[in-house]
Amino acid sequence: MLTPAQIHDLPKVELHLHIEGTLEPELIMQLAERNGIRVPWADIEELRRQYEFTDLQSFLNLYYANMAVLQTEADFADLTRAYLRRAQAAGVRHAEIFMDPQAHTVRGVDLATCVNGVASALAESEAEFGVSSALIVTFLRDREAAEALTMMHDLIEMRAPIVGIGLDSAEVGHPPIDFVEVFALAREHGLQCVAHAGEEGPPEYVWQALELLQVSRIDHGIRSLEDEVLVDHLVTHQIPLTVCPFSNVRLRVIDTLADHPLPAMLARGLAVTVNSDDPAYFGGYLDDNFMALTDTFNFGAVELATLARNAVQASFLTADAQAPLL
Ligand code: ADE
Ligand code: ZN
Numbered sequence: 001m002l003t004p005a006q007i008h009d010l011p012k013v014e015l016h017l018h019i020e021g022t023l024e025p026e027l028i029m030q031l032a033e034r035n036g037i038r039v040p041w042a043d044i045e046e047l048r049r050q051y052e053f054t055d056l057q058s059f060l061n062l063y064y065a066n067m068a069v070l071q072t073e074a075d076f077a078d079l080t081r082a083y084l085r086r087a088q089a090a091g092v093r094h095a096e097i098f099m100d101p102q103a104h105t106v107r108g109v110d111l112a113t114c115v116n117g118v119a120s121a122l123a124e125s126e127a128e129f130g131v132s133s134a135l136i137v138t139f140l141r142d143r144e145a146a147e148a149l150t151m152m153h154d155l156i157e158m159r160a161p162i163v164g165i166g167l168d169s170a171e172v173g174h175p176p177i178d179f180v181e182v183f184a185l186a187r188e189h190g191l192q193c194v195a196h197a198g199e200e201g202p203p204e205y206v207w208q209a210l211e212l213l214q215v216s217r218i219d220h221g222i223r224s225l226e227d228e229v230l231v232d233h234l235v236t237h238q239i240p241l242t243v244c245p246f247s248n249v250r251l252r253v254i255d256t257l258a259d260h261p262l263p264a265m266l267a268r269g270l271a272v273t274v275n276s277d278d279p280a281y282f283g284g285y286l287d288d289n290f291m292a293l294t295d296t297f298n299f300g301a302v303e304l305a306t307l308a309r310n311a312v313q314a315s316f317l318t319a320d321a322q323a324p325l326l
Contacts, residue, residue, distance in 0.1 A: 002304065007290045008091040010304055011325040013311035014275055014286050016219050016242035018098045018138070018168070019118055020067055021278025022083040031069035031078075039069065051281055056200050056251050057170055059281060067103055076117025081128075084121065086279075088129040090287035093325055094315060095131055097122065098138045098166055101151060106143075111154055119161045134316055136194065138166035139182060141174035148182045156189055163316050164192030166219065167209075171201040176208035183213040192316050194242075196220055199253060203227035210239065217242055217314055222253065225261055231268060240271040240314030245289050247277035257296045266303065273311040 025044045032039045041047040053059040070076060080097075087095055097118070104114040118135060125133040137155060139148035155162065165186045167179055176195055183193050195209040199220035206224050209215045210233075221241035224230045234241065243262055248254040254261075265272045274293065279285040284292070290307075293299055312325040 002294050002299070002301065004287070004291060006301070007287055007294065007304070010091065010290065010308045011312065012090065012092045012286055012290070012308055013273075013315050013325065014087065014092050014095040014097075015217065015240070015273055015311055015314060016098070016244055016275035016277055017083070017095060017286075018100065018278050019080055019083060020070070020100055020103065021063065021282075022086070022280050023066055023070070023079055024082070024280045027079065027082060028066055028069050031071075031075055035069060035071045035075070037069050037071070053251055053281075059251055059278070060170060063278065063281065064103055068107065070104065070114070071109065073113050073117035073120070076114050077121040080118045080121035084125050084129040084131055084133070086285055087131050090285050092131055092286055094133065094312075094317060094321075095125075096134045096136055096163070096316060098136050098168065100138050100140060100168065101155075102140045102143060102147065105151070111151065112158060115155070115158075115160050115162075123161070132317070132321070134163040135161060136164045136166050136192070137162050138168045138196075139179065140169040141167050141176075141179065141196075142170040145178045145182060148179060149185065152182050152185050156185075162191065164194060166193075167195040167197075167213070168219070171196060171199055171205065175201075175205055176213050180212050183215075187214065192216060194219055198223035199248075200251075203230050206230055216240075220244065220248075222248065222261060222265075225265070231270070234271070235269045238271045240273055240310065241265070242273050242275045242314070244275045244277035244282075245293060246279075246282040246284055250282040257292055260293075260296075262293065263297050263303075266306065271310050271314060272307065273314055274307050275311075 025047045122133045125131050193215045194217045195215045196219040197209040198206040217240045219242045276286045312322050
């Protein structure tokens, strides 16, 4: 049985973390007060009572609504620093962090305000918290691809400090194929590509993300298991899947943690990694996910080391930067 200290000391890398999903109720209330924004909740307890989800969309509704309190560059920087502090406490060594700029620009926040706010905190992450970091901008697949394409051009023009792009938000009915042009432009500019696929959507979306968007990682991807040819492909090419156990349970993709296919995925030879997705909403950060998996599946040092190593190797760190974590 592994102890919390052993989980802490595992060289953990987080590859699937939405910075807006780290917005804790306490910070929502603080930022609401600082910015003079009225929130529909009387207090933190009432807000916390909203954190019961029936599916991805029911979560996204609250996730986007709560972002109203993020207004200034300082708000985005404070949010990011709060996450980095918690990541440091969890023993996270490197984090590749998603942000959803469209969720902010649609409500009148400048692209530069949100990107620079997050990026300014990340620029100090290693010095301040001992956590190296990289930023990945994710596009909202339930909005027009033309809007994403315009934003991609804007990000290139402003030389945004990003390593890659991703695709997220409501999946079903919004296939990767719609975003081919956006991802081609990103690749032309040397950016890495990832996409959420096979969370609620079918295996076909995972194929599209791989073949049409040419992503190097699949975010979630657990519905890949429904397509044995796809599983073979993912194993053969060792394509990393950034799996998020707590998220899958809270969004009812899986009934309980004990039903999670992660052990079967590992046994099948998939390049599985463990991540926290939106930890403020789903009941825990990366260390909590690892601890719960250990308790539920009786994982020992070997399984945990494999999961940690998979994440290091799936990261966009150079081989030199990966070496001390392996
Ligand atoms: N945005 C934030 N969390 C997400 C998730 N789990 N799936 C899709 N989009 C998201
Ligand atoms: Zn996600």
